[in-house]
Amino acid sequence: MTSRPNGEPLVRLSGVNKWFGELHVLQDIDLDIARGEVVVVIGPSGSGKSTLCRTINRLEPIEKGEITIDGERLPEEGKQLARLRADVGMVFQSFNLFAHKTILENVTLGPIKVRKQSKADAEKRARELLERVGVTAQADKYPAQLSGGQQQRVAIARALAMDPKVMLFDEPTSALDPEMINEVLDVMTSLAREGMTMVVVTHEMGFARRAANRVVFMDGGRIVETAEPETFFTNPQSPRAQDFLSKILNH
């Protein structure tokens, strides 16, 4: 368990609604995430959990409601939005490393282009981060030459290079072979222990138990239940969560 969250919420979603055409994918979402808090979002597929995660840096625009990060309302478009996104790290299910850049360039691109760091400074920091996630030896290779687990760890390093206030993980292990899942979860667990604010959409219940401060259970575009991991896994309140857990925890 990480240190207790405190102070004003770092991320606040209030009355968030989103539609994909007729489909009401997010319905009246209210969620506060405190500084240093690790929130794991779980739920059946189609419950809106990935969409929720993607609204926090406005990769998905919302139709109604308000999202603030560090007290600042998420801008609609343009430079202000880009500036705010720089403070929100994101790790995707499909890694999305830049295919035409080396691993090192993937990690230095943001700091050089957005933070205007010198190439030397950015590379020094990038090598530290690559060492931290255990892929130093691959620095000069291209993404396609790495395993999925390595690529995802590089993606985490790339996000960390921007010194984000909060990290979003959108099903970071769902595209990985089983034997590579743990190497990614280990990096995430250590980040959580160091006090990084994290929103993690995942099916990894072990990670939720180990690292989360709070579990948010979603179904049908709504937040159905919010609880501490132990409470949630041992004594879920809503019938929907009980049903979901009975299906996934039996094997």
Add this chain to the structure above:
Amino acid sequence: MSFLAENFPLIRDAFLTTLSLAVVSGICALLLGTLLAAMRVSPVPALRGLATFYVELFRNTPLTVVFFFLAFGIVYIDLQFPSRFLTAVAALALYTAAFVCEALRSGINAVPAGQAEAARALGLDFRQSLTTVVLPQAFRTVVPPLGNVWIALAKNTSIAAGFAVADLTALLQRLSNSAADELALVFVAVVAGYLVITLPSAYVISVLERRLAIVR
């Protein structure tokens, strides 16, 4: 053969005119076409509309008509190009830019959406994510279609001959009148002139294609 030797300065000048027409208008078309492609994928509806209008206009107008308009039509709005060469460059570049744009746009569409998303998530703005992440990858996949556009352009330069530019095709007209008995040789020389431009480009294109290919 002595005929060719005698007329060598003429042939050389005509070849250089064709080559510079192709190169100069090719560079202009590449720049303008890239700008148009960026407009066609931009989040601003007005820019998208403008670029679509441009592409449909020039893609569907015969090149000769574009030449006519720039050579004679614009006089009516009190405009004139400083030289016939520049008129030809403008016509070729404006026309070819529409095809460059469409080739590039197909390349942009072939770049997985996640690449642009990752760039935006890092805090790159639209222009930065386009120029540093999307376009470099798009250019690589469009080397073959851009190669086709380039070869078509090299041959389209021949229309300039009809508008008093002394290129290879104009030379063909001129020598076929003055040296009708050597017509076969004249043809060989002119066709060789075009081949010298297009054949090496086909080779360069295939080399570029292999070099720039990205593994996914």
